[in-house]
Every structure is written in C-alpha cells, then in structure tokens.
C-alpha cells in the first residue's frame with residue numbers, strides 16, 4: 283500500500299481536517315491545526331508531503347521520525363501540529379486496514395469508559411451557575427472555566443476578589459456535587475499566581491491549568507510547593523523533549539498534551555507513559571473537532587494515568603460549527619453520565635461526512651482569537 287494524496291480542509295468553526303489517500307482506496311483522517319494559524323499549519327502539512335507520497339502508510343514510526351528529524355529544524359506548535367494530524371491519519375489507516383480500533387492495536391482497553399468535562403463561562407467567565415445547571419442535566423459533573431479575565435502582571439486586590447468570588451459562588455451553589463478546573467489560560471503572570479492560588483485554595487478547585495505561561499514552567503515546582511491545588515499544563519508544549527524537563531523539575535499533577543499539537547498519537551502515547559512514571563495524571567487538551575477528540579480517546583483508553591478528557595461540545599469557540607457536525611456516527615460519541623465509551627469502529631472510530639466537510643471548506647473562516655489590551659494600552663494575554 284502507498285500514500286498517494288494529502289488533502290486539507292479548513293472548516294468552521296476554526297478547525298482543519300486532513301484526508302490521506304492510499305493506492306488501495308483506504309483513507310485516513312487527521313486534524314492538524316493550531317487555532318488561529320490554520321493556514322500556516324496547512325502549508326506545513328504540504329511541506330511534509332515529500333516525506334510521505336509513495337511511502338507505505340503502515341510504517342508510522344519511520345514516517346514520524348522522518349517528518350520530525352529530516353528537516354533539521356524541529357518541534358514547536360506549527361511543525362508538531364502538522365505531524366500530529368498526519369500521524370492521526372496514518373493510525374486511522376492502520377486500524378482500517380486491520381479492521382480494528384487503534385486502541386486494540388495498542389494493547390487494548392485499560393478502562394471501560396472515559397470521564398469527560400465541559401467548558402462553561404466563555405472568554406470572560408460569566409453566567410457560569412446557569413451553564414453548569416444546564417450541563418448537569420446532560421449528565422456532566424465536571425467543568426472547566428477561565429479563572430480570570432485579562433490580568434496585569436501585577437494587579438489589584440479587587441481583581442483577585444473578582445476571581446475568588448466567582449469560585450465561591452460555584453461552591454455555594456453546588457457544594458461538592460460538582461468539580462471544576464480553573465484555566466488561568468496564561469493570563470496570570472508569576473507575580474500574581476501565588477496570590478490567586480492562595481486565595482482560591484479554600485474552594486479546592488479540581489485543578490488550576492496553565493498557572494503561568496508554559497515559557498515560565500520553572501515556576502511550576504515553586505507554585506506546587508505553596509498550594510495543594512493540583513497544577514495542570516501541557517497544551518502549549520509540543521513534544522516529549524519539552525515535557526521531560528517539566529516532569530523532572532516537578533510541580534505538575536496533570537499533564538494536558540494536545541493530540542493535534544504534540545505530534546499526534548505516536549508522541550502523546552510516549553508523553554503519557556513518561557508522565558505515569560512520575561505519577562502525573564493525563565488529561566488531554568481538546569477544544570477542537572471530532573478527529574482530534576477520537577485521537578485523544580484512543581490514548582485515554584490505553585493510558586492508565588488518563589483521568590479526564592476535554593471535549594468541545596458547546597465551547598464558546600464553536601461559532602459556525604459544532605463538535606459532531608462533520609461526523610456520520612454521532613451516536614458513537616454519546617456522553618452518558620459524563621463518560622464516553624470507546625469508539626467501536628476501526629481506525630480512530632470517526633466516520634467523517636466528507637461531503638459536509640467539502641461544502642463547509644468553501645467558506646472556512648480565518649478564525650483569530652481576540653487581541654486584548656490592558657487599561658494602559660499594552661497587549662494582554664487572552
């Protein structure tokens with residue numbers, strides 16, 4: 283079997299789907315994308331084609347290493363997202379050729395169902411209580427929200443109180459009948475992180491995500507020393523070579539690699555098992571589409587330390603497109619009591635509605651995240 287064609291489809295809301303075709307008619311799908319840089323990743327996928335066209339798709343490990351090493355420069359959000367989507371599609375092909383879900387090829391299920399969580403509150407966290415109540419009816423009991431709006435490197439007690447009040451209201455309304463993570467989203471700089479963590483400690487959030495920016499990872503162990511709140515990070519780290527330093531330095535309780543940013547299934551499996559050796563739990567980042575989610579679930583179902591899975595149904599980014607819009611087998615993604623079962627179909631388990639994808643790709647938006655500014659006019663972390 284040989285790879286004969288790669289086709290990318292940028293589609294609403296802000297995703298990109300990749301179709302890899304073979305000379306024997308077997309097709310694999312992947313989701314290479316960086317939110318807000320889809321065109322750049324699309325070019326990176328095209329630049330990987332010389333390593334792939336004419337090659338045997340079953341040799342995923344060799345193709346992965348070639349894409350990673352042969353271009354001299356390596357790593358980073360763009361290249362690792364391109365490799366990620368290609369890797370997902372190659373695993374999809376392999377599973378389809380062998381007639382098995384990919385997790386069966388990776389040693390089989392380590393659990394019967396996977397715990398999912400849902401975003402609430404939007405860019406500027408609001409209306410959270412109502413949104414939690416609505417999602418509770420859908421069976422969710424675990425949620426995530428932004429911990430703050432934009433925050434200066436050094437900001438006021440009033441801003442800290444605003445962040446704490448929001449969390450106090452949640453605990454007041456729901457007690458411990460629900461759990462919630464707070465995503466600092468890189469908006470909190472080191473000078474403010476300690477204060478916020480200290481003030482939030484009493485409400486025991488399930489975790490605080492990106493307590494500081496990934497480029498400040500040396501603060502993770504220091505912050506972990508002063509709080510019992512589990513610290514989570516990983517969506518802006520792109521290979522095991524980045525994660526190894528963070529694991530060795532300590533401080534993280536939850537690692538959140540993104541299956542569409544960190545080299546795909548092949549790389550994230552290695553990150554997951556490295557994390558397990560450090561007693562760090564796995565909660566793959568996934569505010570993206572169905573193929574990315576299926577790739578996450580593939581890793582979740584073979585990783586003992588997988589504890590939580592993000593999914594994008596109803597997420598505030600999904601304007602103009604929803605998680606299952608491009609999926610034929612929607613029922614396979616059903617979330618019951620906050621859990622998702624293993625996808626039963628061969629490959630990644632997603633039957634892509636190609637016609638819908640092609641149609642939607644005709645007016646793909648160039649999604650960008652908003653550019654926020656502080657009161658003094660300087661750019662704010664979004």
Ligand SMILES: O=C(O)[C@H](O)[C@@H](O)[C@@H](O)[C@H](O)CO
Nearest residue numbers: 317465467517567568569651
């Ligand atoms: O935790 C999450 O889902 C992420 O922080 C998410 O909000 C961002 O990755 C966003 O997709 C970037 O455009």
Ligand SMILES: [Mg+2]
Nearest residue numbers: 465467491517
């Ligand atoms: Mg996040």
